[in-house]
Amino acid sequence: MRKLQYLLMTLSVLCFASPAFAQATAGGSSINLAPIGIGLGLALAAGLCGLGQGKATASAVEALARNPGARPGIFTFLILGLAFIESLTLFTLVIIFIMIK
Structure with missing residues (x-):
């Protein structure tokens, strides 16, 4: 429990320190944290x-082990569900490529 408390305290300090990272340095360059977020x-x-x-x-x-006769319906919904789940990752990838530019 103590380790979790230290971890959360450290993360909260890092979250409040992020405006300091956004400030430009004396040379005019700033730290780009976008690749880390991406x-x-x-x-x-x-x-x-x-x-x-x-x-x-x-x-x-x-479900197939319980009712082997329902294989066609289960298989159809499985493939459809997996396609929807995979599309979320692909949408995230597209959004990340848009944000890089």
């Missing part, structure tokens, strides 16, 4: 979509 966004989207796909596949396999 990487975190894509990693979060890909990781959570992977978890969603695993859960959907596990549920479909369990």
Whole structure:
């Protein structure tokens, strides 16, 4: 519990320190944190979509084990659901490429 408290305190301090990172230095250059945010966004989207796909596949396999006769309907909805889940990751990738420019 103590480690979690220290972690949350550190993260809150870093969040409040972000305006200091946005200020320009004496040389006129500023720190660009966009690539870090882009990487975190894509990693979060890909990781959570992977978890969603695993859960959907596990549920479909369990449904097939309980009722093998319903295979065509379950398979259709499984493929449709996996396509929707995968499209979320692809939309995130497109938005990230738009934000890079």
